[in-house]
Amino acid sequence: MLQPVDPKVGMNDIELTLHRKATMMDWPSDDTYTIEITPEMPSMGHGSPNNVNPSSIGNGHYKGKVNFTMTGEWRVNVLVKKDGADVSQNLFFTVTF
Ligand SMILES: [Cu+2]
Numbered sequence: 691m692l693q694p695v696d697p698k699v700g701m702n703d704i705e706l707t708l709h710r711k712a713t714m715m716d717w718p719s720d721d722t723y724t725i726e727i728t729p730e731m732p733s734m735g736h737g738s739p740n741n742v743n744p745s746s747i748g749n750g751h752y753k754g755k756v757n758f759t760m761t762g763e764w765r766v767n768v769l770v771k772k773d774g775a776d777v778s779q780n781l782f783f784t785v786t787f
Contacts, residue, residue, distance in 0.1 A: 691766070691783045692751070697758055698787070704756040706744050706768070719750020724771040729756055729764055761787055 693705035706725060709717040725744045730737045736759075744754035758764055763786045770778035 693753075694756070694785070697764075697785050699758055699761060701740075702756050702758060704744055704754050704766070706752045708750050708752060708770070721746040721748060721750060722772070723752075723777070724774075725752050725754075726769040726771070727754065727756060728767040728769070729758065730767065731760070731762060732765055733763060758785070758787075 691704070691706050694702040704727065708720055708723055708725070710720040712718055723746075727741055727743055728737060729741060738757040738759045740755075741757050742755035744752035747753050756766060763784065766783045766785060768778065768781045768783065769776060770781065
């Protein structure tokens with residue numbers, strides 16, 4: 691996750707970069723996946739509305755919007771799909787501000 695680096699309450703740009711393992715030494719970027727994000731605040735058991743799933747902007751980068759409705763610790767759950775099938779498991783990023 692490249693963004694947000696300076697999260698604030700409300701809508702934030704979220705940017706992810708995705709690389710596929712070709713060999714141990716070769717991790718090419720890949721623009722052919724679908725990414726779904728689901729932010730949640732684990733300590734309070736709620737999420738947030740109006741998030742925008744990151745979509746490909748090229749070079750393996752995906753950009754969308756994440757809505758942090760309050761300060762505290764957020765977990766941004768990320769589901770990566772390829773041709774409609776889930777290819778990630780229990781992937782999330784923690785954002786605290
Ligand atoms: Cu909360």
